[in-house]
Amino acid sequence: MNPVAFLRNKNKISVMTKNVFLLIFTIFLSLQGHAQQVINFDIKNYTNDTLILGNYFGEKTLVKDTLYAKGIGKFQFTLKDSLPQGVYLVLLKPNNDFFQMIANGKDKVIDISIDSKVLDEVDAKGSPENSAFYDYMKYLKKIRPLADTLKARMDRAKEAKKDFSEEEKELADLDKNVQKEQRDIMARFPGSVLHLMLNANIEPIIPDFEGSDEEKQRLRYYFYKNRYFDNVDFNHPAILRTPFLYQKVNYYLNKLTPQSPDSIIISVDYVLKKVEHNPEMYRYFLADFLNKYAQLKIVGHDALYVHLVDKYYTKGKAHWVDDETLEKMKENANDLRPILIGKKMPDFITYKEDKTPVKLYNIQSPYTIVFFWAPDCGHCKKITPNVVDFYKKYKDKGVKLLAVCTKSGDKYGTCWPAIKEKGMEDFINTGDEYRRYDAIFKIKTTPKVFILDKDKKILLKDIPAEDIEKIFEEVMKVEEMRKSEKQ
Secondary structure (H helix, E strand, C coil): CCHHHHHHHHHHHHHHHHHHHHHHHHHHHHHHHCCCEEEEEEEECCCCCEEEEEEEECCEEEEEEEEECCECCEEEEEECCCCCCEEEEEEECCCCEEEEEEECCCCCEEEEEEECCEEEEEEEECCHHHHHHHHHHHHHHHHHHHHHHHHHHHHHHHHCCCCCHHHHHHHHHHHHHHHHHHHHHHHHCCCCHHHHHHHHCCCCCCCCCCCCHHHHHHHHHHHHHHHCCCCCCCCCCCHHHCCCHHHHHHHHHHCCCCCCHHHHHHHHHHHHHHHCCCHHHHHHHHHHHHHHHHCCCCCCCHHHHHHHHHHHHCCCCCCCCCHHHHHHHHHHHHHHHHHCCCCECCCCEEECCCCCEEEHHHCCCCEEEEEEECCCCHHHHHHHHHHHHHHHHHHHHCEEEEEEECCCHHHHHHHHHHHHHCCCCCCEEEECCCCHHHHCCCCCCCCEEEEEECCCEEEEECCCHHHHHHHHHHHHHHHHHHHHHHC
């Protein structure tokens, strides 16, 4: 071969070899950058061939994967990348006993050992954060009996009216030790999932306030409520996959918030403002609130549904909702809006059997009960005697009761015989063959009871008719208090 041609071909081979090497090296680096995660489980005294890996997600726990044994008590979970950050559950069959583990998005190979008979003692290798988590759980297990013993001694001392200051001091010292342990762990793992969990459950320290007992209690309540979420990092990527978040939000809405629609609306907006920079959590809670308040199981909660639709969904703040669903939500909100508690009920006309029109606003009374019913409504049949008894007791006190039969069309004629059958003759009995009030507001179910004041403002609605007398008495007390406060 020509020496020059040989050298030329040799150079070509060298270049090709170099390029192949660079390609392999690049692929290797790429794979290193996206290394798979491997979690090995070694579970003693566990002969079942199935293991379930799940995770917390708000109120729910979701199944992530089902693992099958590679040997007795030996299981392996592999993932191309890493588990999303959060707290995961490892569920043992068939009794659904479980233990927890932390996924932090960093640990690539984790070896977890446990005895199925002692699930609160776990060992982890390859994950310092999980090791610290399990050590902390062992620490709590060790001191819990001491705390329980001290509390029991304090309770006995209180009952016997004896001094328990020594037990109180020991309990306070135990609490300080736990707090120190928490601080040490958080200092070792800043920004971690473990740090997130420990920090979020540290209660705000309420200062001593001056004033009367009532004033101090009021100030303590507002301080605690205002600082309740101070230690919760709502922007942490693991926050939605923790066991505490949903319970904490739920406690804020149901225990720390007065259960009037206006107060709950303020708190719901406050929570959504807190989570708005975490898209996953914002979407979860907005949808959760809407579904919860759409069920209308609690009197007045329809106002929350209308508020969420108006402020968030119709304003483009829920981009994941398709147009058809959004239109249905708007329609539902529009149907509910005219008959929310606190609003004046829209004026409407219905007709007596002889076609005499009855206009709601022409009924002069300190309280007007509007009762929508149907002759073939089973629940109406059950509760009508309670409404009849109630009216007999209160009609001489100025209460008026407008009954509206909701049947229309060819069923309209069934209203009038049913009035006599149910003993409703004393009511202002009406109906509308064409249900023209549907153009103003919708009555989708019966029975439906409204309590209106003299100005036809809706004081209460959707109340259980079997309790109408007791509820009406409470309504009158509240109204009397409001009148006296104005004076």
